[in-house]
Amino acid sequence: MPSTPAAAPKATGTTSPRRGNIRGRQGLAGWLFIAPVVVILGLFLVVPVLMAAWVSMSDWTGRGSPFSGNVSFVGAENYAGILGGEGLIGRDFGTAIRNNLYYVLLVVPLQTALSLFLAVMVNRQILRGRGVFRTAFYFPSVTSSVAITVLWLFLFSATGVVNKVLSFFAIEGPNWFQDPRGVLYILLGLVGLDQAPDALQTPGFLGITGWDWLAGPSVAMSAFILMAVFTTSGTFMLLFIAALQNISGEVQEAAMMDGTTGWQRFWNVTLPMLRPTLFTVLTLGLIGTWQVFDQIYTGTQGGPAKTTLTPAYLSFNAAFVDQQWGVGAAIAFVLFAIIVVLTLLQRWALQERDVPRRRRMVPAGVSAGSSAAGATGTAARKNEERGSSR
């Protein structure tokens, strides 16, 4: 770009050196510099998204251009089809949402808790060979998800390692990836409740009966849940380790001087200071789990009995296999809406509110004005602010 440096001195020389003008010229240069990124993002992100939005409201059948004359606008028909709970696609969508909801509800808290636990463990100074542990825990995250899925299929097969180990404890393991029974069903069956009450047998939200909504993840889905926790907690552990190392030792020391136990320090000092990281981890987890696709595609293709069907896989299937491109795109947009709404909700829930005075950490027997308690409080607040002002 030879024109930009040439233009700059001329600008200062001829026009009045008004601040705004210079800024304006700089702005132009700025636009020029970011033009490649704008073009690339536009071409590969904005345009496809807009095209998909159009497809989701059209009757395009997948042949030729979606903008050609013989593709017509059908309004919200595709959305009504999947959200109405009527017909096969409506019920499949309901089933997919149900399956994925349980997946999210279990995976996100479990992986967050596990990764935080691992991070705290490998962050301890006294632990020997910390590097080995960190590598070991991180290892599943760098392995391809397809490879792990295939491995999982072997481990959890009817005669696989997992069932072999269970048999040592005289437990007859299920045929994991072929078992469509809901986990809650099995538990309810143990207490003799194996028939749905009448009230729960009529089709409800998204065409799925209340009994089916309550069934819990199937045994097959549970195996996927374990896999997701196993593979992703390493990545999030890394995020937590980084955040933990950001907390200065002085804060911990000050808290110790206040006579806190290790548990109290974790809950009242460490965890609040990890809040920004917690937000990141939960958001990434939420997005990743709602979009689960490759494990399903390589593993079970939605089976057994559609209990591992997910919206992302259903969308792929509707478009590429059934040639219902409008429906496929509509599912993708509904999924997008779900993720955005949940992320906003979670952002609101994790918002930093002023800590009520009575919950501030004041050790018993020490007056609120005591210098040690004051120091802990301020240091902690400062760190918290630093962390959250991203």
Add this chain to the structure above:
Amino acid sequence: MKTAHPRRLAVAITAASMLALTACGGSGFSESAEEGGGQAEATDAPISVLIGSSGDAETQAVTSTVDAWASESGIDASVIAASDLTQQLSQGFASGEPADVFYLSTDAFAGYAANGSLEPYGEDLENKDDYYPALREAFTYEDQLYCAPKDFSTLGLIINTAKWEEAGLTEDDIPTTWEELAAVAEQLTTEDTVGLGFSPEFQRLGVFTAQAGGGLVTDGEATAASPENVEGLNFVKQMMTDGVADYSSNLGAGWGGEAFGKGLAAMVIEGNWIAGAMTADFPDVEYQVAELPEGPGGKGTLQFTNCWGIAADSDNIEGAKALVEYLTSAESQLAFAEAFGPMPSLQSAAGDWAAQYPELEAFIAGGEYAQNLPAQQGAADVLGELNSQLESLESSDPQQILESVQPLLESVVTQ
């Protein structure tokens, strides 16, 4: 005022470039769509062949046949083995640059025929009356034969001869009725072997509804909940509750052939692909193929087929047709049979095939009475729904399963 100017300019530039981009994208699409009319003139445009291959043997056999045609005709032709045929086909049609010739399954056929992606060349084939009628029917859309059946497979009863003899059974005991089937299955059932195994899907269990005289679609009407179908599934359920038959998935195998090879099932219902699978994975297991037994409605089995689709957007439709005629000739089909085991779709080649593979004769005999599964647009999803319910057949009522599928099938058939 002056301060705002460069910003406006920048916005304008961005907007313009975005517009240009969208325009590019758009024109790229429409151009190719317009190009793709039928081309009557034979050209030298190269032909690409997209296949979903079962393995090296198939890829090599198809490639060498296509190469032979290419050197004979002087038109360039190349074979691409797809990693995910359905997806790659979809992408090709959407971009307006599809492969010229490709494998097309019955599941995908109706959808592509409906949206105009396929060139309906079937009626022009010289030997079209030589194809099995049921195969022609599978690739007929709105009374027009669209494409030439590539080959086909039927289901038969695969018997483990060692286990058969162990149980004291002889050649005469090969079951010809349901009662005999249930009886030998019981005799073959031992501690770690179940008498009869099959994959948990209607693509296998459908043989019993066919033998009962039923079928999911009869004369263009959805008949999922017919008493014959209920009878067929009830028979399967009975054998399963008696413990003489089971799903391969319950036995810890991925499909019937694996359960058979591992000795988890003494008999399975599988198609002629079993021959290749056994040679490759379980060369030591001796087996024999018999026709499936007769039910109350006579003989019955299911058949599976693919056709050679030609894209309507192809640049060289005449060349593609010539290639397909070459590929479906009795000679080529018998060569494919030798390489990877499918049965020729031409009735005139059946005799040669049976003479060449006497041990697999039961499969080609099935071609006489085999049923197609419904292949209307959306039927694959209905079958998927049916299969998902069949997984718990042992604990549910066949009548209820079929009745829940009936309205779904109706909506697909009457489209």
